[in-house]
Amino acid sequence: MKKRLTTLFFVGLMSSAVFAAESIIVQSTTSTANSGLYDYLLPKFKADTGIDVHVVAVGTGQAIKNAQNCDGDVLLVHAKSAEEKFVASGYGVERFDVMYNDFVLVGPSSDPAGIREARSAEHSLQKIAASNSIFLSRGDNSGTHKKEQALWQKAGIDPQPHSGKWYRETGSGMGATLNVAVGMNAYTMTDRATWIAFGNRQDFRVLFQGDKNLFNQYGIMLVNPSRCETVKVKPAQTFIDWILSSRGQTAIDGYQLQGKQLFFANAK
Numbered sequence: 001m002k003k004r005l006t007t008l009f010f011v012g013l014m015s016s017a018v019f020a021a022e023s024i025i026v027q028s029t030t031s032t033a034n035s036g037l038y039d040y041l042l043p044k045f046k047a048d049t050g051i052d053v054h055v056v057a058v059g060t061g062q063a064i065k066n067a068q069n070c071d072g073d074v075l076l077v078h079a080k081s082a083e084e085k086f087v088a089s090g091y092g093v094e095r096f097d098v099m100y101n102d103f104v105l106v107g108p109s110s111d112p113a114g115i116r117e118a119r120s121a122e123h124s125l126q127k128i129a130a131s132n133s134i135f136l137s138r139g140d141n142s143g144t145h146k147k148e149q150a151l152w153q154k155a156g157i158d159p160q161p162h163s164g165k166w167y168r169e170t171g172s173g174m175g176a177t178l179n180v181a182v183g184m185n186a187y188t189m190t191d192r193a194t195w196i197a198f199g200n201r202q203d204f205r206v207l208f209q210g211d212k213n214l215f216n217q218y219g220i221m222l223v224n225p226s227r228c229e230t231v232k233v234k235p236a237q238t239f240i241d242w243i244l245s246s247r248g249q250t251a252i253d254g255y256q257l258q259g260k261q262l263f264f265a266n267a268k
């Protein structure tokens with residue numbers, strides 16, 4: 001009887017610990033999830049704070065909508081103008097730079113549009129359009145899609161009239177879009193982290209990179225509790241503070257795949 005009571009007491013303590021554990025929801029991008037960054041960071045954060053983090057990985061546009069609908073505590077995405085609008089509209093408290101990497105244009109090594117010789121990112125797109133080579137867009141209002149649209153505009157080309165012809169839209173995340181691009185022998189634009197982590201490259205290569213307009217900044221912000229009463233302010237702010245601290249920033253810089261650093265911390 002004494003042994004049974006002891007066992008029940010122990011189980012009760014464990015149950016209490018589980019129910020007492022704090023948790024938050026982070027609305028974030030497919031690139032941070034596909035790259036494995038969260039798998040690397042979150043165990044470190046949990047060890048330091050005891051807080052569980054559940055990541056909802058979708059395109060930036062959808063992540064922002066989810067946060068506006070109070071379906072999260074923290075927003076971590078990569079479309080700065082949309083993030084600033086999110087804060088200015090009262091949905092977020094304050095935005096902070098977290099880290100950056102860059103976008104690259106990838107395609108078959110045969111490079112039918114000849115973008116290896118392009119002078120700029122927009123020149124690459126002009127060459128793709130002029131050659132009627134298939135370009136695959138995420139078409140999902142993600143941070144990557146927003147950047148791609150801005151580059152088409154800068155190139156002086158509206159690809160929408162060519163939708164379904166040489167310009168195709170997947171409506172999917174970056175990993176899925178890369179898989180379709182490989183299957184169709186098509187060009188696409190991807191963040192570098194997802195590309196490094198991508199395992200189905202076959203004969204695909206990075207064909208254009210290094211343009212300043214391919215810079216890819218990530219930001220973090222607390223969902224405004226005055227708009228969303230469900231926001232868990234204390235653990236959410238703890239997560240933001242940790243990400244922006246030297247501990248979190250060092251962890252971001254330390255994440256590598258295939259000997260390559262995927263993200264570069266730049267919190268001020």
